[in-house]
Amino acid sequence: MMMDQSGSSRSARPVQQGILIAGKDGHILSADETVCGLLHYRADDLYGQSLWALIGYHPGPPCDETLKHRSQAVVLPRPGLPAFVVTLSTLSLAQQELFVCTIRLQEEQAEDRVGFLASAVDALQRAKAEMQLSLDKEKEVNQLKTRFVSLASHEFRTPLSSIQLSAALVERYYDRLDRDQVFRHLHKIRLAVGALTEILEDFLCLEKMNSGSIAPVYEQVDLPLFCRGLVSEMKLQAKPGQEMVYDHEGEQTCLVTDKKLLRHCLLNLLSNAIKYSPENLPVRLTTRFSGPHCEIDIADQGLGIPLADQAGLFEPFFRAHNVMDIQGTGLGLNIVRRYTELMNGSIRFQSEEHRGTLFTLSFPVR
Template identity: 50%
Template sequence: MENARLLHAIIETAIDGIITIDSRGKMESINPAALKLFGYTAEEVMGHNISMLMPEPEQSAHDHYLEHYQQTREKHIIGKGREVKGLRKDGSTFPFRLAVSEVQYQDRKIYTGFIHDLSREKEAEERLRDYAAELENLVEERTKSLKKTVTALREAKEEVSLSLEKEKELNQMKSRFVSMASHEFRTPLSSVQLSASLIEKYAEPYENPQIAKHVHKIKNAVGNLTTILNDFLSLERLEAGRVEPAFHEFDLVKLAEEITEEMQMIAKQDQNIIYQHTGLQSVVMLDQNLLKNCMINLINNAIKYSGENTFIEFNTEINERQCIVTIKDNGIGIPDTDQKHLFQPFFRAHNTGSIPGTGLGLNIVLRYAGLMNGEVQFESKINKGTTFILSFNK
């Protein structure tokens, strides 16, 4: 008796709905949670067929489903079940997860249905989908706006260069424009990136591939825009004379290994960065931040302009006279006619196609290397790859 009272108390206070029916589908018991979900009183449903709680077409098909269940003994295990719709007394419907178990009671069989309301989960999923779509539209608008700004900047540079007599005046105008663009776009881009990360975090329990797809697109778009903005800011600081190298000793091998690990994460499928150091020494006296920027820029180019299933060689060497950094790929290469213009600002080789880029990276590498009294050399053959070499005298 004590066990029976305990079981009754558990059923009566359960959060999920619990309904038992006989072999003909008539309801024999229903707990308060189920009554609240469907909006009925116990007197209104007891003895009636369970199909009254189902919308069409499930209502008409219920007897067939119950007969099939009895014949095949296909059981929906508690905790898995299947997603169905319920019909409330007021005519509205709601989604719930139904788990059914068969119980042998005395000389007959009864069926117990466990009902878990999914209304809040579905509403949350819908809000997340709407929010992801809204963010995607926002990023698309920002992308168009920033592209227009970049295009305007390039057009402004071409027009001003024809009318101004001195390069200094052109740089001053460009500097003011880039500073304004940085202020206007950096904060909203950071907000979009943070919001996308939060959506990704909160959407994990739903395992919805569409949300993950759109969040990935948002992050990629923001990453591309941030790279463009950083290139323009670096150029602006260089031309304004605000970049001063800070020489200090650091472990070149440790820095290179960290960069290799970082860049491997953004490499294409089956694209491997192979790092190797030559020499007994590992400590150099250079500006670590400027050198890191040069390495990342060159490796990023190797990743972009090489295909999948390729190797990127990343080598460092310290000998008695020099510190040498080499990045070699087997990508699309640089046409001979374009090589003499390669380090000019905004210049991009004619075979880059739709591969994203600003045409500023190599100009920045050349100037950063120059600030550290270094040199940049390269060799390239079309469709066979490119090798860049940074060298710094000790």
């Protein structure tokens, strides 16, 4: 019976509370007797010790937050005082353990929730970026389709009409036409077929590049010999009085490159130089090796590119406003740029309206 009363007395014993004061740096300045009893220290021994070491927790900066630990220390800042007033109280062992577990659980749950929210935000941002990219691509595809329909309605109609007219004239008046007249109509048909073939080849090249099915095949090329062959070929397309001039600067002549892709680039640029230049003015092709790079210039004295149109020059289906009455797909320069980049090269140009254009291809020397 006495034991029960004693146990009951211990369980009903009031909670002891004490007060100590700690500086902003966490070192104890003073403590009352209750605190000294709870911590089993003398007042002189507590002075100067770290509060955080005693209560087993360090908040980190800033230190002006309420703290709790297994000894139920509550740190409250007092406005105007460069110190903390700390209330320290006793708890039962079960309460202490429950408090510690609760704090740890809350911290873990908070960390989990923060991590989950961060992951969710990242996923939403990625999804938003992917959706925007898809929308941009779809918009670009729709624009390309619109340009293609506009191009097809114009560029295909002209050569097809020429073929139809020449074929009809030969068929209807074949017994009245002399040999030169027949060959003249056949030449028109060949030119129209060539124009259609060029358009289809441009579309085929564009499709292959978009599908990623084009990869450079490198080989050693005698650049002057290669370019002289291209110039001889392009002389057949030159206008009356247009001279095709080729120069090579320096002693080095061999370039490791994709011969097929380089041929396409140079033929396209030379064809444009002829197309957009008047009669009796030269078109120049120049090659040179300059340090670690090989540079190829194609220069003309033709229409030039208006300054307002230069920013979009390499966009697919783009054509400068001063050449709209000249046949073309608007794909050639886009293909040249992409082929050049496939070969690890670059393309740049200088142009002035009515003064001509200079395109420069630059490739690393392997």
